[in-house]
């Protein structure tokens with residue numbers, strides 16, 4: 427795509443000075459920015475050039491006023507879309523944003539950074555048990571209780587629901603779920619069952635089942651590609667949810683363990699339906715009934731994992747790959763993901779409801795309570 431910056435100098439001059447306190451960019455600054463832009467050594471990339479084009483047009487002509495180009499006139503259409511997307515942004519604001527963007531490009535170049543003007547990582551506030559950040563069109567949701575092997579307590583379930591909801595609507599192209607530290611996650615925090623008074627058991631089970639249902643639903647309904655980056659051992663619900671992710675990358679250090687019968691519980695995360703589809707009934711039975719723990723290589727051979735990477739280069743290789751994926755057309759990816767999911771969505775919600783119903787009963791069973799007590803008495807560990 428070619429955007430000649432000479433366009434900038436052809437535009438007739440508009441107001442010379444801004445008048446209010448917020449409008450700090452003079453026409454002179456704006457013209458200086460246009461000149462500085464020509465001095466850039468590296469191409470800032472199409473996305474940035476489109477932004478510059480749109481801001482320039484808005485600053486000099488106001489809101490988009492030309493007819494929409496035909497669908498097949500790709501370059502004109504992209505330029506028109508970019509300009510049109512600025513809506514009623516005032517000319518003064520557009521001039522300011524243009525000048526700031528040029529200034530950021532110049533400083534990045536002089537700091538020797540790459541010149542794609544991609545935004546740096548931005549951290550989302552309001553979370554305590556997870557870290558949520560966006561960079562390079564990727565929203566990353568990271569389990570962050572490394573000292574508890576990233577066990578998922580009630581707060582973390584709720585925060586992940588919220589983070590997925592927000593990631594589904596933000597500007598990112600894909601979302602990633604991963605763990606901080608040695609573990610991906612050790613699954614449900616068994617403290618979720620601790621300190622419950624006998625007369626509150628029913629309520630604990632009912633509330634737990636509702637929370638679980640909402641949590642799993644937020645994976646079923648997630649509208650963009652969702653990628654699991656399994657950095658280490660994964661247990662319980664974190665394994666079953668992999669069936670609802672679109673891609674699963676694993677370090678060769680990762681293991682995959684669903685010890686439900688050992689814990690007196692039963693499968694969730696739609697695994698009772700998806701695991702037999704993914705790996706075949708015989709293998710799913712070994713995992714879901716008989717607690718078979720898989721290595722990353724086995725999980726790959728059984729179809730649960732998309733690709734395994736050596737731990738030493740895992741982060742580098744995976745994030746490079748994801749960065750490239752996240753530069754693909756966002757809407758195309760989203761509609762394609764939704765198309766694939768739509769065939770199964772109703773079924774998945776029905777499976778989720780059923781699994782939660784069964785688990786609600788399991789949590790009140792002696793088998794489950796004995797397993798929890800054993801864990802806390804340090805008699806059993808996986």
Ligand SMILES: CCCCCC/C=C/C(=O)SCCNC(=O)CCNC(=O)[C@H](O)C(C)(C)COP(=O)(O)OP(=O)(O)OC[C@H]1O[C@@H](n2cnc3c(N)ncnc32)[C@H](O)[C@@H]1OP(=O)(O)O
Pocket residue numbers: 573574575577578583612613614615616617618634635637638661662663664685686689691694801806807808
């Ligand atoms: C709304 C409810 C929805 C429920 C959905 C149903 C979900 C089901 C599941 O996910 S089933 C899986 C449950 N997970 C487990 O049973 C794992 C239990 N943990 C272990 O067996 C071990 O901790 C280990 C194998 C993960 C790691 O062992 P090790 O390397 O020896 O480390 P530590 O045990 O010393 O762990 C450090 C510290 O973390 C605590 N911890 C780790 N995982 C959990 C956990 N899942 N629940 C509670 N606590 C956990 C561990 O107790 C240690 O704490 P301490 O230092 O002793 O205070």
